[in-house]
Amino acid sequence: MNERIGFVGVGRMGANMARRLKECGFNVTVLLDARASTAAALARELACQATRRLPAVTAAADVIITVVTDDAAMDRIFAPRGQSLLSGAAGRLFINCATVSPEIHVEIERRAAAVGAQTLEACMASSITQARQGTLYLMCGGAPAAYERARPILEKLAGSMRFIGPAGEAAKVKALVNMVMNINTAGLAEGLALGDALGLDLAMLREVFSQTGANSRVLQTDGEDMQNREHSCFFSAAHAAKDSGIALQLAKACRLKLPLAAATKKQYDRMVEAGLGELDKSGIAELTFLGRGPKPAKAKR
Numbered sequence: 001m002n003e004r005i006g007f008v009g010v011g012r013m014g015a016n017m018a019r020r021l022k023e024c025g026f027n028v029t030v031l032l033d034a035r036a037s038t039a040a041a042l043a044r045e046l047a048c049q050a051t052r053r054l055p056a057v058t059a060a061a062d063v064i065i066t067v068v069t070d071d072a073a074m075d076r077i078f079a080p081r082g083q084s085l086l087s088g089a090a091g092r093l094f095i096n097c098a099t100v101s102p103e104i105h106v107e108i109e110r111r112a113a114a115v116g117a118q119t120l121e122a123c124m125a126s127s128i129t130q131a132r133q134g135t136l137y138l139m140c141g142g143a144p145a146a147y148e149r150a151r152p153i154l155e156k157l158a159g160s161m162r163f164i165g166p167a168g169e170a171a172k173v174k175a176l177v178n179m180v181m182n183i184n185t186a187g188l189a190e191g192l193a194l195g196d197a198l199g200l201d202l203a204m205l206r207e208v209f210s211q212t213g214a215n216s217r218v219l220q221t222d223g224e225d226m227q228n229r230e231h232s233c234f235f236s237a238a239h240a241a242k243d244s245g246i247a248l249q250l251a252k253a254c255r256l257k258l259p260l261a262a263a264t265k266k267q268y269d270r271m272v273e274a275g276l277g278e279l280d281k282s283g284i285a286e287l288t289f290l291g292r293g294p295k296p297a298k299a300k301r
Helices: 012-023 036-046 054-060 071-077 102-114 128-133 144-157 169-197 202-210 217-228 237-253 259-273 281-287
Strands: 004-008 027-032 063-066 093-096 118-124 136-142 158-165
Touching: 004 012, 004 054, 012 027, 012 036, 012 063, 012 128, 012 144, 027 036, 027 054, 063 144, 071 102, 093 102, 093 144, 102 118, 102 136, 102 169, 118 144, 118 169, 128 136, 136 144, 136 169, 144 158, 158 169, 169 202, 169 217, 169 237, 169 259, 169 281, 202 217, 217 281, 237 259, 237 281, 259 281
Parallel strands: 004 027, 004 063, 063 093, 093 118, 136 158
Antiparallel strands: 118 136
């Protein structure tokens, strides 16, 4: 494939996606990150250009993959005027991978179409390790033509992918995936915490969970980490809080109450407020096990 590929956002996920594509022989040409030093270091590794200017990314790439933090970041990098990826963007394809609201995907598609560009949402339900290995699970939304153009790239990043439908639809599915995952994570943390408080052997308890209705993918990925207090970040508590919030906003628009999702979001908000937002989502166990958790602040004298 001869198309030049650029990245906006080369944190833990974006960087490993760029490494994977470079390793597969794709022409990765330009990187940009809010932390200029991060982009510069990866550019040296991949022998490509790092820039601090959004229009320079568009000028140096035909396909731009974005992995940014939230709706505000998407709105900023795709600003209708000024410093923007949309400057000189005719003929470009933007593949947007962050977990953001369905509404922002629809709006960015509209803005891109106005300048002759295409967009595709490629929502990721996977971890940093899977980004590096090219085994992401991708949910895609947008125009079928954009999906077909992106397919040769996405096939090297994904172990499995599904085209959901028009812009915004994949983001809805991703919000629900993460909402349920977060609820499962919080529930597992409470089950293991209660088992620990009762003096049960947690290795035995996890094995029983795995063979009964208590089983889940989260048990496989997070159960032992919760027991051992190993919370190296693969999916942060801060992102869990944000993503649960997106799902709750969708529920509010449908006039639907989701008490479990709301309670789970409050737990992840507590982690963020306690300075634990950059722990893995498994760190929610720190709020449930006896003797763990953030220490209360000392009163000033």
